[in-house]
Amino acid sequence: METGTTEADIISTVEFNHTGELLATGDKGGRVVIFQREQESKNQVHRRGEYNVYSTFQSHEPEFDYLKSLEIEEKINKIRWLPQQNAAYFLLSTNDKTVKLWKVSERDKRPEGYNLKDEEGRLRDPATITTLRVPVLRPMDLMVEATPRRVFANAHTYHINSISVNSDYETYMSADDLRINLWNFEITNQSFNIVDIKPANMEELTEVITAAEFHPHHCNTFVYSSSKGTIRLCDMRASALCDRHTKFFEEPEDPSNRSFFSEIISSISDVKFSHSGRYIMTRDYLTVKVWDLNMENRPIETYQVHDYLRSKLCSLYENDCIFDKFECVWNGSDSVIMTGSYNNFFRMFDRNTKRDVTLEASRENSKPRAILKPRKVCVGGKRRKDEISVDSLDFSKKILHTAWHPSENIIAVAATNNLYIFQDKVN
Amino acid sequence: MSQKQEEENPAEETGEEKQDTQEKEGMLPERAEEAKLKAKYPSLGQKPGGSDFLMKRLQKGQKYFDSGDYNMAKAKMKNKQLPSAGPDKNLVTGDHIPTPQDLPQRKSSLVTSKLAGGQVE
Numbered sequence A: 001m002e003t004g005t006t007e008a009d010i011i012s013t014v015e016f017n018h019t020g021e022l023l024a025t026g027d028k029g030g031r032v033v034i035f036q037r038e039q040e041s042k043n044q045v046h047r048r049g050e051y052n053v054y055s056t057f058q059s060h061e062p063e064f065d066y067l068k069s070l071e072i073e074e075k076i077n078k079i080r081w082l083p084q085q086n087a088a089y090f091l092l093s094t095n096d097k098t099v100k101l102w103k104v105s106e107r108d109k110r111p112e113g114y115n116l117k118d119e120e121g122r123l124r125d126p127a128t129i130t131t132l133r134v135p136v137l138r139p140m141d142l143m144v145e146a147t148p149r150r151v152f153a154n155a156h157t158y159h160i161n162s163i164s165v166n167s168d169y170e171t172y173m174s175a176d177d178l179r180i181n182l183w184n185f186e187i188t189n190q191s192f193n194i195v196d197i198k199p200a201n202m203e204e205l206t207e208v209i210t211a212a213e214f215h216p217h218h219c220n221t222f223v224y225s226s227s228k229g230t231i232r233l234c235d236m237r238a239s240a241l242c243d244r245h246t247k248f249f250e251e252p253e254d255p256s257n258r259s260f261f262s263e264i265i266s267s268i269s270d271v272k273f274s275h276s277g278r279y280i281m282t283r284d285y286l287t288v289k290v291w292d293l294n295m296e297n298r299p300i301e302t303y304q305v306h307d308y309l310r311s312k313l314c315s316l317y318e319n320d321c322i323f324d325k326f327e328c329v330w331n332g333s334d335s336v337i338m339t340g341s342y343n344n345f346f347r348m349f350d351r352n353t354k355r356d357v358t359l360e361a362s363r364e365n366s367k368p369r370a371i372l373k374p375r376k377v378c379v380g381g382k383r384r385k386d387e388i389s390v391d392s393l394d395f396s397k398k399i400l401h402t403a404w405h406p407s408e409n410i411i412a413v414a415a416t417n418n419l420y421i422f423q424d425k426v427n
Numbered sequence B: 001m002s003q004k005q006e007e008e009n010p011a012e013e014t015g016e017e018k019q020d021t022q023e024k025e026g027m028l029p030e031r032a033e034e035a036k037l038k039a040k041y042p043s044l045g046q047k048p049g050g051s052d053f054l055m056k057r058l059q060k061g062q063k064y065f066d067s068g069d070y071n072m073a074k075a076k077m078k079n080k081q082l083p084s085a086g087p088d089k090n091l092v093t094g095d096h097i098p099t100p101q102d103l104p105q106r107k108s109s110l111v112t113s114k115l116a117g118g119q120v121e
Helices: A262-266 A307-318 B010-024 B029-040 B049-056 B069-080
Strands: A013-014 A022-025 A033-037 A050-056 A063-065 A071-073 A078-080 A089-094 A099-112 A136-152 A163-164 A171-175 A180-184 A192-196 A210-212 A220-224 A231-235 A248-249 A269-273 A279-283 A287-292 A300-304 A329-330 A336-338 A346-351 A357-359 A401-403 A408-416 A418-423
Touching: A013 A078, A013 A401, A013 A408, A022 A089, A022 A408, A050 A099, A050 A136, A078 A163, A089 A163, A099 A357, A171 A210, A180 A210, A210 A269, A220 A269, A269 A300, A269 A329, A279 A329, A307 B029, A329 A401, A336 A401, A346 B010, B029 B069
Parallel strands: A163 A210
Antiparallel strands: A013 A022, A022 A033, A033 A050, A063 A071, A078 A089, A089 A099, A099 A136, A163 A171, A171 A180, A180 A192, A210 A220, A220 A231, A231 A248, A269 A279, A279 A287, A287 A300, A329 A336, A336 A346, A346 A357, A401 A408, A408 A418
C-alpha cells in the first residue's frame, strides 16, 4: 500500500440506487459518500452527466463490546438502497453488527421571521415583542441532510456479510456467518430468524454463510451461498425457519482433482440474482459462474477470472490473499458480467459473444475522457510489450467492489481508496 | 490456523516438488502448490476447510480486556502523576494487557472522507 493511504479511506462497498442517479460508497472508517449524477444540460448534449458529491456522513462508529471482549469495526460492509417512494432517499448501511436505515433529504427553503427568536436563533425578550407576524419560507442554498431513521442492533452474534431489501419493500434480511434474520423496516427491536446453520457442537462446524440475497421479484424467495461453494434457495412460504432448502446448487467435483486448496478456492464470496430473476451468479476465488434456477446440478456458464493464479496458490495462502472476497455484478440487461481482480484489474464477460476483456483502474493508465486500453496477463514464455507477467502483479491492489448502473453502461470501480467511474464511449 | 513454523528443508522440498510437478503439472498446478505448502509447513492439518479455520474466521475482532487489570493500570497511572519518559522498570504483568486506551488509536471519525472533498476526475 502506498504511504499516505489512510486505512479509513479504503472503500468497502459501492452501490448505485435503482435509477442510477445516485452512487453510494462506504469505507473502512464507517463513512458513506453519495454521488449524484448531474442533469444533462441542453448546452452539452453530447456530454453525459457526471457524478458529483451529493452528501457524506458518518454512518457507523467503532465500538468495543466489553462483555464479549470484541472490537467492532466501523467498516461499512454493505449498502443497499431502497426504491424511492417520495422526495427523500433511503438506504441501509451495515457494519459487522448493526444495520442502520438512513434518510437523505434536501432542504432548499428556510423559515424566516419567527416571533420568539431572532434570525440567529436566540430567544427574544418577550417584552420587546409588540407585533405578531407569520414566518415565511424563503429559498436558501441547497442543503442535503442525512439522518439515521432506524437502528437495527443486537441481532447478530457473528459478522454481518450481507443485507438485501425484499421486493415487498417492507422487509429486508441481514445475514451473518451462521444466521439470517428477517426484519420489518418499521420494527427495530425484533427480527425473525429464518436461517440458522449453527451446529449444536461448534466443533462440528464445516461451513459458513458467505452471502445472501432476495429474489428481485418473488418476495418469498432468497438464496444464500456457503464457504463450501454451494448455494441454497429457500422459500419462506415453506416454513418459518428455512433450514431446509427448496433448491440446492452444487457443481460436482472430480475427486482426483482435489487438493488442499480446493475447498478454500471454492468458497463463494458473492451471489447475485440477475435482473430477470432467472439466473444467479456466484463468485469464487478463481471463477464467476452463472446458474439457471431451474438446474441445480451444475452452472450453465463458467468464466475464468484469473486462472493463472492456480500456480501461485501457495504464496496466496501465505499472504492471505486466497481469502479475498471479490464481488460480481450484472449489467442492466444481464448480458455482461463484471468482477475485479488484482493489480487494479477488473474483468468483463459478455455472455452472448463469449468475449471477455481485462481493464485497469489506475491513475497512471487513464486520463479523463481517455478510452481504457485492454490489458493482458502473460502466463509464461515470451512476454509482449504491453503484457504484464504474473509475477509482476501487485496483490495489494485488489478490486473487490464494483457496481453497474441499472440501465446504462456506466460502471463504478473501487480501487483501494480511489473510486473510478467509467462510461461508455459516446460516438 | 496452525503455527507457521519455518521448517524448510530445501533439498527435500525441491526433490518432492519436482516429482510432483512432473507428474501433475500438465493437469494440476494446484497439487504442486500444495506440495510446496506442505513442505514449508509440515504441521499443517489435513482438513483445510475444517472447523479450525472457520473458528478463526468467526472470532475476528477478539481483543482481550480485563476490567481488573484496566482499573489497576488506571490507579497506577494516577499514583505516578508524572510524565514518564521511558518504560517503567518495575512494570507488573497487569500493565501489559491492553487496556481500551492502548488499543490501536483510531483516526477521529469526524474527519471527512477524501472522496467527499475531492474533485471528480
